[in-house]
Amino acid sequence: MHWIISAENINQKDRQKVGGKGYALALLVKGGFKVPKAVCVTSFTYQEYLSQTGLRERIMLELNRKSFKDMRWEEIWDCATRIRNIFLRKPIPVEIEKELKKLITTQFKGKSVVVRSSAPDEDAASASFAGLHESFVNVKGADEILDHIRKVWASLWSDAALLYRQEIGLDVKKSSMAVVIQEIVVGDKSGVAFSKSPNDGAQGIVESVYGLNQGLVDGAVEPDRWIMARKNHSVISHTPAERTRWMIPDKSGVQCAVLPDELAKLPPLDAQEVIRVFKLALDAEGFFKSPQDLEWTFQKNDLYVLQSRPITTLSSQKEDDSRSWYLSLHRSFENLKALREKIENELIPGMIADAEELAGVPLPELTDKELAAEIDRRWEVNQKWTNIYWEEFIPFAHGIRLFGQIYNDRMRPEDPYEFVDLLTNTDMASLERNQALEALAEMIRKNRSLAKKLTAGQYSGLEPQFLEGVEQFVKKFGDLTCAVTGGTQCEQAPDSLYKILLEMAAHAPTATGRRKLGKKDILKEKFINAFEGEEKKMAAELLDLGRSSYQLRDDDNIYLGRVEAQLLAAVREARQRIDDFHAGRTRQKVTEDLIRVLENLDHRPQSQSPYKQQPGDGFVIQPRQLIGQPAGPGLAKGPARVIRKTADLSEFKFGEILICDAVDPNMTFVIPLAAGVVERRGGMLIHGAIIAREYGLPCVTGIPDATALIENGDELTVDGYLGIVTIGSSDI
Amino acid sequence: MEPTEEIQSRLRDLCNSQKLAVVSTQSGGQPYASLVAFVASEDLRQIFFVTARTTRKFAYLTKDSRVAVLINSSTNEESDFHDAISITVIGTAEEIRDPEKKNILVRYLSKHPYLEDFAHSPSCAVIKVTAKSYYMVRNFQNVMELHVD
Numbered sequence: 039m040h041w042i043i044s045a046e047n048i049n050q051k052d053r054q055k056v057g058g059k060g061y062a063l064a065l066l067v068k069g070g071f072k073v074p075k076a077v078c079v080t081s082f083t084y085q086e087y088l089s090q091t092g093l094r095e096r097i098m099l100e101l102n103r104k105s106f107k108d109m110r111w112e113e114i115w116d117c118a119t120r121i122r123n124i125f126l127r128k129p130i131p132v133e134i135e136k137e138l139k140k141l142i143t144t145q146f147k148g149k150s151v152v153v154r155s156s157a158p159d160e161d162a163a164s165a166s167f168a169g170l171h172e173s174f175v176n177v178k179g180a181d182e183i184l185d186h187i188r189k190v191w192a193s194l195w196s197d198a199a200l201l202y203r204q205e206i207g208l209d210v211k212k213s214s215m216a217v218v219i220q221e222i223v224v225g226d227k228s229g230v231a232f233s234k235s236p237n238d239g240a241q242g243i244v245e246s247v248y249g250l251n252q253g254l255v256d257g258a259v260e261p262d263r264w265i266m267a268r269k270n271h272s273v274i275s276h277t278p279a280e281r282t283r284w285m286i287p288d289k290s291g292v293q294c295a296v297l298p299d300e301l302a303k304l305p306p307l308d309a310q311e312v313i314r315v316f317k318l319a320l321d322a323e324g325f326f327k328s329p330q331d332l333e334w335t336f337q338k339n340d341l342y343v344l345q346s347r348p349i350t351t352l353s354s355q356k357e358d359d360s361r362s363w364y365l366s367l368h369r370s371f372e373n374l375k376a377l378r379e380k381i382e383n384e385l386i387p388g389m390i391a392d393a394e395e396l397a398g399v400p401l402p403e404l405t406d407k408e409l410a411a412e413i414d415r416r417w418e419v420n421q422k423w424t425n426i427y428w429e430e431f432i433p434f435a436h437g438i439r440l441f442g443q444i445y446n447d448r449m450r451p452e453d454p455y456e457f458v459d460l461l462t463n464t465d466m467a468s469l470e471r472n473q474a475l476e477a478l479a480e481m482i483r484k485n486r487s488l489a490k491k492l493t494a495g496q497y498s499g500l501e502p503q504f505l506e507g508v509e510q511f512v513k514k515f516g517d518l519t520c521a522v523t524g525g526t527q528c529e530q531a532p533d534s535l536y537k538i539l540l541e542m543a544a545h546a547p548t549a550t551g552r553r554k555l556g557k558k559d560i561l562k563e564k565f566i567n568a569f570e571g572e573e574k575k576m577a578a579e580l581l582d583l584g585r586s587s588y589q590l591r592d593d594d595n596i597y598l599g600r601v602e603a604q605l606l607a608a609v610r611e612a613r614q615r616i617d618d619f620h621a622g623r624t625r626q627k628v629t630e631d632l633i634r635v636l637e638n639l640d641h642r643p644q645s646q647s648p649y650k651q652q653p654g655d656g657f658v659i660q661p662r663q664l665i666g667q668p669a670g671p672g673l674a675k676g677p678a679r680v681i682r683k684t685a686d687l688s689e690f691k692f693g694e695i696l697i698c699d700a701v702d703p704n705m706t707f708v709i710p711l712a713a714g715v716v717e718r719r720g721g722m723l724i725h726g727a728i729i730a731r732e733y734g735l736p737c738v739t740g741i742p743d744a745t746a747l748i749e750n751g752d753e754l755t756v757d758g759y760l761g762i763v764t765i766g767s768s769d770i
Numbered sequence: 771m772e773p774t775e776e777i778q779s780r781l782r783d784l785c786n787s788q789k790l791a792v793v794s795t796q797s798g799g800q801p802y803a804s805l806v807a808f809v810a811s812e813d814l815r816q817i818f819f820v821t822a823r824t825t826r827k828f829a830y831l832t833k834d835s836r837v838a839v840l841i842n843s844s845t846n847e848e849s850d851f852h853d854a855i856s857i858t859v860i861g862t863a864e865e866i867r868d869p870e871k872k873n874i875l876v877r878y879l880s881k882h883p884y885l886e887d888f889a890h891s892p893s894c895a896v897i898k899v900t901a902k903s904y905y906m907v908r909n910f911q912n913v914m915e916l917h918v919d
Contacts, residue, residue, distance in 0.1 A: 092883020099884060663824075673823070673893045755824040759891040762822065768797070768829035 041083045041137045044145065045076040055080040057156030057216035062326075062346055069325045071318075071343045075221040077145050081158055081214040083134060084191055090131045097121055097195065098211070103665055103761070104740070106204060111197065112721030113667055113740050115439065118197040119722075123446050123454035125192035130184060138187075139180045142219065149221055150178045150287065153186040154345075155193060156216040170199045171215070175252050176222060176287045183219060189447070190217045223342050224287055225335030227306035229254060229261060231319035232349060234268065234329035241274065242266040244315050246306040248297055251333055251344070253285030258294050262305045266316045273312060278305060289570075307336075314341060322346045371580070374437045378586055381434055389423055389597045396604035401611040409612055410631035416605040417639065423601050437587025438723055441580050448568045453671075455722055455731075460561050460581065461588035462732050468596060468706045469732065471515045475707055478507050479542035489543060492536050508535065515596070534688030541711055545692045591728060595702065612636055661747040661765055667720050668761035669727035670737030674714035678752040680745055681705070695754045697744050701726030709733055714756035716763050718744050730758075738763050777914060778814060781904060784841055784855050785810035785817075789882065792840040793819065793899075795830035795863075802830055808839070809874075809881045815918055817859060817899040818866075818874050820889045828895060831863040839899055855908050861901040871896045 040055065048056055048064035056064065060078035067073050088094040100117050109117070130138070155171030172193035174186045193199065194215045203210055228251030235241040245254060245261035253259030260279040267274050281302040285292050307315065315334055318341060322330040326348065333344040396416060404412060438461065445457035481504050482489045488501055512535075562581065569577040612632050618624045679694040681687055690696070690708040700719040701709075706729045709715070715730045720740020730737035736758030748754070748765060755764040791808045794801055804827040806819035817839055821828045831837055839859040844850040866874065874896055875889055888894060904916040 092879075092886070095884030096886065671892075757822060757824055757891075757893045759893045760822065760888065762824065762893075764822075764824040768826045 040080050041086075041134060042077055042079050042141045044141070045073070045078065048078060052080070054158050055082055055216060057081065057158045057218075058347070059154060059156035059345060060216050060218050063218060063220070065326070066322075066343055066346060071322070071325075072340065073343050074223045075145060077141060077219050078156065079138060079187055079217040079219065081216045083138070084215045084217075086134060087130055087191070090134070091128050093124060093128060096124060100124075101200075101210065103667065104742075106200075108742060109740070110720050111201070112724065114200055115197040116667055116720070116722045118195055118200060119442065119446070120454050121195040122192045122443075123450070125188050125195075126446060126450045127452070128188075130188065135184060138184060142180045142183055146183075146219070146221060148179060150176050151183060152218075152220045152222055153177050153183060153190055154218040154220065155190045156218045157194065158214050158216065170196070170202055172196075175250065175292050176290060178290065182290070187217050187219075191215050220344070222287070223335055223337050223340075223344075225250065225337050225342070228333075228335035228344075229306070229315070231315050231332045231334060232329070233316075233319040233323035233332070234349060235265070236349060240268055242268050242316055242319060244307070244312050244319075246312075246315070247279075247284060248281070248301050248306050249284035249286045250292060251285075251335060252292055253283065253294060255333070259283050259285060262307070264307075264312050264316075266312070268320070271313050271316055271320075273309065276305070311336065318343065371440060371583070374434065374440065374583055374587070377430065377434050378437070378583060381430060381590060382586070385426060385430060386593075386597060389426075389601060392419055392423070393597070393600040393604055396601070401608055404611075406615065406629035406632045409608065409615075410629070410635040413605070413608045413612060413635045413639065416608050420602050420605045423598055427595075427598055431590060434587050435591055435723060437583045438591070441584030441587070444577075444580055445565060449565060456561065457584070458588075458722070458728070458731055459558055460565065461585050462558070462728075468593075468729065471596070472707055472710055474511055474515070475539065475542065476547055476710070478504070478511065479539050480547070481507065482539055482543035489540065492540055495533075497536075511535075515599075534685065537688045538690065538707065538711075541690065541692055545711075547710075588728070591723065591725060595725070609636065609639065661743075664741045664744065664747065664763045664765070666716070666738045666741035666744075666761045666763065667722065668758055669717075669722050669724075669739040670715070670730040670735055670758045672714070672734065672736030672756075672758045674736040674756045674758070676713040676754060678716075678748045678750060678754050679712075680748055680750050682745060695756055697748050697754075698726070699745060700724060701729060709735070714738075714754070714758070716741060716744050716748070716754070716756060718742055772914075774916075777906065777916060780855065781814055781857060781906065781916070782810070782812075784843060784857060785814065788841050788843060791817070791819070792842075793827060793831075793863075794838040794840075795827050796834060796836075797826075797830045802826060807882050807885060808841070809878045811877075814904075815901055817861070817901065818878055819897050819899075820878065820885065820894050821897060822891075822894050824893070828897075831897065832865075835862040835864060837861060837863045837899055851910055855906065857907070858905040859899065859901045860903045860905075861899045863897050863899045865895045866898045870898075874898070 040052070043052060043056065045060075045064045045067045048061065052064075053061045056078040060076075063073060063076050063078075067076075088097075100121055103117075106114075129135070152173060152175050154173040157171060170193075172190055174189065177183050177186050194213055200210065203213065227246055227248050229244065229246035230251065231245070232243040235243050242265075244264045244266060246264075247254045247259045247261045249259075254261050260281075262279045262281075263277040265274040265276075266272070281297055283294050284297045284301075285294055287293075318334060319330055319332045322332050322343065326346065329349045330346045331349045332346045335342050335344060396419065399412060401409065401412070438458075441461070442455075442457045445451075445460070446454055449456070451457075481501075482492065485501065485504075488504060491497070491500060565581065566574055566577050613636070615624075615632065616628050616636075619628050674695065676693050676695045677691075678697050679686070679690055681696065681698040684705065687705055687708055690711055692711045693713050694711070695714045695716060696708060696712045697716045698705075698718070700717055701715060702725065706725070709729050710733065712735060714735055715726050715737040717724065717726045717737075717739040718741060719726075721727065722739070724739060727737050727739055736756045738756055738758060738761050740761075741763060744763070748763075752765050753767055757764070785808075789807055790805055792803050793806050794803045796802060804821075804825070806821065806827075808817055808819040810817050837860075839861070840856060841859070842854060842856040844854045844856075847853075878896070879886055879889060882889070889896070901918050903918065906914045906916065908914075
């Protein structure tokens, strides 16, 4: 049994066990290249870890909750988050640990190392996994190294890796992972070299940065670049970089620091050194008998090969393209900070300004022709912001993900979504709105005659104070019964709002978010204290970014709702004019423009209705237990209320279970009445899950057939721990 | 006849080698069978499984604690007819709580480590079946009864 093998002892028969990277290193050592000391934890060790801990089946259970192709990317991310947390919390069994520690301790004696993935899949000629699996630079001590081995193993199951494997048709069940542990050579300058340029067969390329080459590989530090002639090893051209930053080892890990001025003036390599690096790449090409992509580092005058792999040919560059898309799913901290700036200072104020400008147009004074033009304009404005919502706001949700991953890595909580508790209770606009609703409900609770009039539908002679409150509410938050994206139907009467208020008034107020107030502060303190010195600042910044991202998840739609409300107001005005003419209230004929614009509006593309039932085939199929994703812990029982169109919301009764396509932030006002939430759309961080967690409600997401299979009034049990919805009583 | 220890040892081997069992409950005279992941106690006097509280089997065994459990070594081959062993356990079921639950879960999860999330979920119950009798079937129709005193 080979748990771990030193590079010099790796043979051809070990190739599968040590993965592509590990095997190439072993060959380099055998070929006499100067390579930092390395050992390889075999894929056999990974498989044994999975078997002995029961993780293999646990991962499969997690991934097979539903068909992979039916999972939204958010759900895959959730799966990956849960799987990663399982790895973080499950130690390596003692006997394996002992074996690994023995060799690691004798080989590295407390020196810093790099812990790199070396998946056997990476060997497959058509697939490049570079960058998809994780590597960790500057890890010290046997315990820390073992810990990072588990992180590398877990990266086999990241969302990006899962999706990429799915796309290129690799079976996840067969995936495996070896890990290379290599002594760090802290180079003064490092880089990559291509023995043959993919663009010109007569040329090669050398790229170099100061410090560790982690910066170059990640794209954080721009390299100097030399084009070389393969024939006589001469420099054809040199493109200098701006040279502002370099990657250097931190206490643990690495940091991207400002490059000292005296270094910034000069290229990292002199003429001789460039040639020396290029010759090394050519030597590697000769040795491996194929053009090589080499990573190297200079320490004083010693030139080391860090790794070498065949250059991916032109035919496989297509794969590289899609891989970069998967990689782009993970936005870096810096990118997110820039995006936040743009959203907070530019986009949201812009959206509010647009809504206000539209609100200032006196619709009744417009001619029919002007009104028609105004409807068209408002449609465009609404469309513009809907597009921005998808392109800019949705990606900003990565801020939550980034925070979540760092939180889980550091804290290893039992509940992989504990981090959400640190993000809640920020002043989300929908919570503010629900509080305003609660204030109106309180007025009804305290005033019997008001309640009586509302129940009887006598809306004339309602208390002015109440009416004023309602008017302010509608002005601030818009009409509750309007859908957000492109819907053109809207209730005109205040009945819906009154119905909800009456239902709220009939029950004691719900304690919003009080649940976790104290806990949040404790969690925050623990999180920040888990970092030291300079890192504390980074941790606080990250938390701040996570909170902003989390808050925007909810608020963006509310602001978008305001823009849409203006489109709807103009449509309502047009409909009123047409109705008035038909009812004989006015003699003025409505112009063709207005009729046409309304017709066009009805024919504009709308989202497909998901509510379709399969025809029976002599059997009556009745669902009993539906499995989705656990999204809010707890167990709740109650009758179902299926929301198929926005108007259904006004029928919502206290204690019902909300079943919907997706909880739109504009419909969260019924949440205080609900006992539980079930959504067709999947994910832990979708609005419904977030708001359910805020109110402490059991929530299950990602049941695609929920709104088709569940009927109003069905007796439901929502198991938010396991992600299961049970329909009906236990009678056979 | 085979000595009691040998029969017990066969029972133990079967219980240790099999991961799944069929549990039968009833409601209003209608039998109801379900598949569960189980573990048996070392002395074979008890069988444990975990179920979600929202299931029919949980509702039924709460109303009527009499249950039957089938454990079997079939592999869906012809040879099963002469080769496979089945035991049917008759007994009473009840939900157990801490500290007993905690101890049993350790045993349960060492056999079914992949069910960690499921077994620890507050929406699940750990059920103990106290065996009254074992009925062991071998060689197609050879039946032996074992009664727990």
